[in-house]
Amino acid sequence: MSISGTEVNKMRLSFKEMKDAIAKIVPKEIEYEVDLEAGDIAIITPTPDSFGGGEGLVGKIAKKIKRRVVLRPHSSIMKDEKETEEFIRDLIEEVAGIDSIYFDACYCEVTVICNNPGEAVGKRGANAKAIRDKCGWMVKFERTPPIHSKTVHDIKGYRASHAKERRKLLKDFGLNIYRPKRPGSFWVRTTALGSYREVGRACHLVTTNESRVMIDVGVNIASDTDPMPYFTAPEALPMEKMDAVILTHAHLDHAGMLPVLFRYGYRGPVYCTPPTRDMMLLLQSDYLKVGGAEGKRAPYDMEDIRTCMRHVVDVDWGQTVDIAPDVKLTFHNAGHILGSSSVHLHVGDGKHNIVFSGDQKYEKSWLFDAANTRFPRCETLVIESTYGASGDFQPSREEANQELQDIVSRTIQRGGKMICPVFAVGRSQEVMIAIDELFRSGSVKPVPVYLDGMIQEATAIHSSHPNYLTQTLRKSLLKDDGNNPFTSDWFRPVQGREMRESIIMDSSPCIVLATSGMMNGGPVMNYFQNWAH
Structure with missing residues (x-):
């Protein structure tokens, strides 16, 4: 069915038109207010029960205005x-x-x-x-959660202490989304600002006749001279006029330069899943810490990160939200790391649909279900190609597990020590589960497994978001029946320099999982320098 421009315009209601439509549905004797929470319509009332649930007034309102409606109690009650x-x-x-x-x-x-x-x-x-x-x-x-996360605790506390400011920001975001329609014919364009024909600094810009949306704002970790996306491209300026920023996941090559936008004037929303929000804070803070230790000057500071956190709008997988006058966003599981998402953009009331895959994993892993590959509609697909060459074959899980078993068995039998450089997020938890399986099955004699760097905190964040893990792992975390791989006795977090030095001096067999995964810094270098011969 084709839709003319006039019909499309009728489908798109302004905030005032939505309030008028709601007034025709709600009985006059019921006291209420209508507010905006970014793309959501909030009904605020001292009598929430009078609105009922999905089958009551809230359901009727949502059906009429075709928007997500949330019910909030009035401050008076x-x-x-x-x-x-x-x-x-x-x-x-x-x-x-x-x-x-x-x-x-x-x-x-x-x-x-x-x-x-x-x-x-x-x-x-x-x-x-x-x-x-x-x-x-x-x-x-x-x-x-089975493991306490300081990051999750701090974010909850920080967001609560800035509730009034965040409420105002959500209203501002909503007013921008439901602003009057701009004249002109519909068009849409994507612009590459980073990560094309290179690794790192992922950044895409989607521009329409009405709005501008940026997807990912990464850093090129390998470059000290040119680490940022092309922020100076004409399409990207001025930053403060951008409608929204979307993050596929928290890795620095996709989210490491987000605070730079806030340093240079952006004050719009950042849409991501709750796990991405938490992991992003952990990784960005560590980026500043590591850079400071190496004498490098970062392009942003902790205040920029805090400003960013106040502008985050949480969106779960499968939830469709309005993020601009002519753009709807839906996140789908990408299977890469905790909370990682493919981005589906529904542009111009269905005139065009774009999918940005983000980093993805096509098959199920120990941690995550396989990436979603089914979308309601998709005319344009932008897909990552990290392992896309003709010779890029990955070993199966069984082959990888067997190789790990052989290496661990051989090392322990000769009384040796095993250093496993890992990324704190994703890879370290996969290795933990694999080692736990080897020890529990009796395939390998258990030895202490030390976790150094951010691994324990990243694992705690995984434990705080069980709904983003596989069903099997989620059950083991929630049941607390002794099968949780993350709390097994052989995993021992390294608490500071003294414990690290004690491990280095100890002659007994052990396994060390330590950051960084590329061995370009971090505590893994201490073990390598002392144990390598």
Whole structure:
């Protein structure tokens, strides 16, 4: 079915038109306000129950305006955080085993981290309803992760402390998305700003007659003289006029230069999955730390990273969101690292569909399901080609596992030590699972496996996002039945320089997983320099 320009324009409602449409659906006696949360339409009301769920007023509104609608309680019915926490602890502390409670006033949500979410929710949601009715806050329950992540904790706290600013930013993002239509014929163009015919500094720009969207903002780790994408390209300027930035995943070659945009004036939204948000903070902070230790001056600082964090808009896989007047975004699993995504852009109310694959893994791994390859529509595909040459064949998991077993067995039998340089994110967790499998099966005699660098914190972030892992691994993390590979006794995080020196001086067999994966720095060099002959 073809759609004329006039019909397309009718399908696209302004914020005022949406409010008018909502007013015709909601009974006059119900008190409410309409606000924007980036591309989402927020209904704020002192009587949330009057709107019902998907089959009630919220469902009718969403069907009418064809936008995602969220329901928020009005501040007038919300108790203060201290009183709410006391009520929650009195209600469910004994049955739930509460670990921590986080408030996010930006979304009027309280998240309860506990050992038993099922008991916390209560029979038929009784406890959750009691909290909403008594305190006003929307409540979520999450299971306590098996490994505590300082990064995740810090991000939750930082976002909560800047809730008012983030609320205003979401409104600003939404007003930009639902701005009046610009005149002119539809067109769309993609521009290469980095990573084409080279490794690193991934950066793509999608421009239409109405908007500009950047996908990935990476760094070229191998270059000290030209590490950034082509930010000076005419299409990329001015930065402050860009509509949105999208991240496929957190690796530095895709997200390492994002804070530079904020240093030079960009103040728009950054769309990524929650795991990408957390991993991005870890890797960008380490990039500054490593650069400082090597005497290199980074093009941004921690304040730029913090500014970036305040502008992040979380988007889960499969969730479609408006990010510009004529662009909708959907993330799909890319199978590369935690939270990695392929980006599907629905442009011009369906006139063109573009997919940016990001880095991807086509088959299932120990950590992740295989990359999604089915999209509703796709006219243009931009795909990574890291292993795309005719001779680039990867060994099967069985072959790789057997080779690892042979190397580990041979090393341990002769009383040796094994150094395994790994990337902190993704590869290290894969190796941990492979080693754990060898030890549990009895194929190899267990020895201490030391984790040095950011590996333990990156693993903790994996544990905090079980829904982004394979079903098997997710179950082992959530059940806590002794089969969680990340908490096995043989894995021992290296706590500081003294412990590292003690490991180096110890003559007994062991395995060391340490960063960096390319052996161009990091703690792996200490082991290599002392043990290599």
